[in-house]
Amino acid sequence: MNQQAPIQYVAKNMRLDLALIAEMIAPGTRVLDIGCGDGMLIDHLFRTKQCDARGIEIDMAEVTRAVAHGLPVMHGDADDDLQHYPDGAFDYVVLSRTLQAVERPREVLRQMLRIGTRAVVSFPNFGHWLLRWQLLRHGRMPMTPTWDRHWYETPNIHPCTIQDFFDLCVQEHYVVESWLAVDDVGRRAPWRRFPRLANLFGEQALFLLRRA
Amino acid sequence: MDSPDQTVEIEHTHVTFPEEMTLECGAVLRGMTVAYRTYGTLNAERSNAVLVCHALTGDQYVAERHPLTGKGGWWETVVGPGRPVDTDRFFVICVNVLGGCMGSTGPRSARDDVDIDPAPVWGTDFPPVTIGDMVRAQKRLIDHLGIARLFAVIGGSMGGMQVLEWAAKYPDAVFAAIPVATAAYHSAQNIAFHEVGRQAIFADPDWNGGRYWQIGKIPARGLAVARMCAHITYLSEQALTRKFGRRLQTAPKDPTEAISLFGDMFEVESYLRHQGSSFVHRFDANSYLTITRAMDYFDLAAEYGGDLAAAFRGTGTRFCIVSFTSDWLFPTRESRAIARALNRAAANVSFVEVPSDKGHDAFLLDEPAFHRILAGFLQGCAVHAGLPG
Numbered sequence: 001m002n003q004q005a006p007i008q009y010v011a012k013n014m015r016l017d018l019a020l021i022a023e024m025i026a027p028g029t030r031v032l033d034i035g036c037g038d039g040m041l042i043d044h045l046f047r048t049k050q051c052d053a054r055g056i057e058i059d060m061a062e063v064t065r066a067v068a069h070g071l072p073v074m075h076g077d078a079d080d081d082l083q084h085y086p087d088g089a090f091d092y093v094v095l096s097r098t099l100q101a102v103e104r105p106r107e108v109l110r111q112m113l114r115i116g117t118r119a120v121v122s123f124p125n126f127g128h129w130l131l132r133w134q135l136l137r138h139g140r141m142p143m144t145p146t147w148d149r150h151w152y153e154t155p156n157i158h159p160c161t162i163q164d165f166f167d168l169c170v171q172e173h174y175v176v177e178s179w180l181a182v183d184d185v186g187r188r189a190p191w192r193r194f195p196r197l198a199n200l201f202g203e204q205a206l207f208l209l210r211r212a
Numbered sequence: 213m214d215s216p217d218q219t220v221e222i223e224h225t226h227v228t229f230p231e232e233m234t235l236e237c238g239a240v241l242r243g244m245t246v247a248y249r250t251y252g253t254l255n256a257e258r259s260n261a262v263l264v265c266h267a268l269t270g271d272q273y274v275a276e277r278h279p280l281t282g283k284g285g286w287w288e289t290v291v292g293p294g295r296p297v298d299t300d301r302f303f304v305i306c307v308n309v310l311g312g313c314m315g316s317t318g319p320r321s322a323r324d325d326v327d328i329d330p331a332p333v334w335g336t337d338f339p340p341v342t343i344g345d346m347v348r349a350q351k352r353l354i355d356h357l358g359i360a361r362l363f364a365v366i367g368g369s370m371g372g373m374q375v376l377e378w379a380a381k382y383p384d385a386v387f388a389a390i391p392v393a394t395a396a397y398h399s400a401q402n403i404a405f406h407e408v409g410r411q412a413i414f415a416d417p418d419w420n421g422g423r424y425w426q427i428g429k430i431p432a433r434g435l436a437v438a439r440m441c442a443h444i445t446y447l448s449e450q451a452l453t454r455k456f457g458r459r460l461q462t463a464p465k466d467p468t469e470a471i472s473l474f475g476d477m478f479e480v481e482s483y484l485r486h487q488g489s490s491f492v493h494r495f496d497a498n499s500y501l502t503i504t505r506a507m508d509y510f511d512l513a514a515e516y517g518g519d520l521a522a523a524f525r526g527t528g529t530r531f532c533i534v535s536f537t538s539d540w541l542f543p544t545r546e547s548r549a550i551a552r553a554l555n556r557a558a559a560n561v562s563f564v565e566v567p568s569d570k571g572h573d574a575f576l577l578d579e580p581a582f583h584r585i586l587a588g589f590l591q592g593c594a595v596h597a598g599l600p601g
Contacts (some may be wrong), residue, residue, distance in 0.1 A: 060565060060567070070588045071562075071591070074551055076563070084552040084555040085556070086556060086557075145490075207297050
């Protein structure tokens with residue numbers, strides 16, 4: 001755990017996490033990656049799947065890096081910029097490890113499924129056993145490799161559990177086309193058929209949603 | 213004092229189109245001369261052409277010694293061999309705008325609406341032109357050069373307005389568009405600054421109702437004040453403080469030249485005076501009036517029922533919008549408005565705000581991040597356009 005690192009949305013182990021997301025995306029489709037960082041996923045999708053992949057990123061240094069790499073990335077954020085896209089502009093809208101850091105997660109999901117046919121959402125699972133244990137044992141906000149900021153400086157203002165997310169999908173009438181839980185470096189975890197176990201042992205969750 | 217027709221003596225590369233040109237105001241030019249410069253080589257497929265659009269007081273000498281001032285090209289840091297707009301790879305075209313004073317038809321040209329020999333100069337009677345007219349003039353040249361599609365159109369400030377106009381009017385002729393430090397309309401504040409400049413020109417005793425050449429003069433004082441006022445808007449407070457602060461220097465002896473205290477004047481005053489006086493040697497006052505007016509009238513959305521997105525509906529052009537943090541003349545929010553309009557049109561758009569304390573002028577200066585963005589965006593577009601590396 002690096003206490004000195006600047007505050008950012010979440011620690012990102014991009015490659016494995018993104019590889020799992022990329023698997024969910026069909027070749028030749030239109031993709032918007034929200035919080036795309038330096039554009040690694042959209043670069044990958046263009047090169048390997050011939051996708052028309054674009055990105056939005058809030059950190060200007062990352063935007064500069066991405067555009068200087070020839071990638072179509074614009075400065076903006078999930079809370080304010082999705083409303084400007086027309087309905088159905090994309091086949092997939094991706095939000096990787098960012099949902100817990102946006103101001104209005106439910107509205108962001110609605111926008112994602114308005115402008116895209118499908119949404120790919122990944123988030124760190126606050127229901128993981130270690131977090132539950134730390135809170136029970138010490139009575140203080142948990143600190144783990146995934147949740148590695150103190151409560152007073154974390155950008156993760158809307159943490160949720162896998163179970164919470166399933167509930168929200170029911171409430172908002174989203175169809176969960178597929179989902180999986182992964183460990184902290186993004187390796188697929190073996191509890192994919194049992195949401196309760198995934199909620200206890202999965203450190204990250206990945207969902208593919210579509211409108212009902 | 214300079215001879216008012218000094219630049220007429222310079223032979224600029226140009227094409228004269230004998231066909232009529234109907235301007236947006238309804239006036240008709242019987243013929244039109246378009247002065248331009250090119251750099252690099254057009255490839256066999258004619259697919260590597262990049263059009264650079266100049267700003268208010270720029271001209272076509274983008275990447276070479278200027279024939280009047282003897283200074284280097286105004287965008288040499290950006291355009292040239294191995295530069296972000298690499299002339300070893302791209303065929304770069306830069307056109308003097310319609311209404312300009314470096315060889316294209318403008319207020320300094322001979323009138324074509326009277327049958328007097330020799331024809332008098334247009335002067336203030338030159339019809340008002342718009343950014344749209346400037347772009348249609350450029351389109352004639354591009355057609356003349358046999359280029360069906362420009363690989364990219366790039367420009368800052370008023371050049372950026374032309375880029376937006378190009379992308380809106382000729383989407384199939386523009387593969388990539390890079391509007392820099394610009395806006396889709398000229399703001400009330402910007403119009404106000406222009407008006408101060410225009411009034412300074414009108415107030416010059418040598419203005420002579422716009423026919424200053426008839427008395428062998430130019431409204432140098434008024435044009436210099438216009439330039440000084442505009443120049444302040446191109447800089448930021450930080451840049452002025454960094455360059456000059458409150459430092460003093462010796463004032464000129466002549467009390468009509470400057471107000472001095474104990475024989476001193478501020479460095480920033482001296483700098484502005486230099487900017488003003490060097491400008492009048494290379495720019496025509498009537499052109500300045502014509503072009504500032506064209507900028508003021510620019511409002512791209514107005515032509516599309518007030519919806520900027522409608523200007524770009526269905527576009528296949530790839531956009532890269534760039535703004536600078538300290539630019540208060542064309543602030544980032546105006547670039548963001550363009551980016552969001554392009555989002556509404558589902559266009560492919562990159563948008564970056566470059567940190568800089570240099571104000572609006574930053575797009576002309578050495579800004580490594582901006583140059584990396586330009587080079588990278590063009591490289592990415594070249595891949596998508598199938599342009600050979």
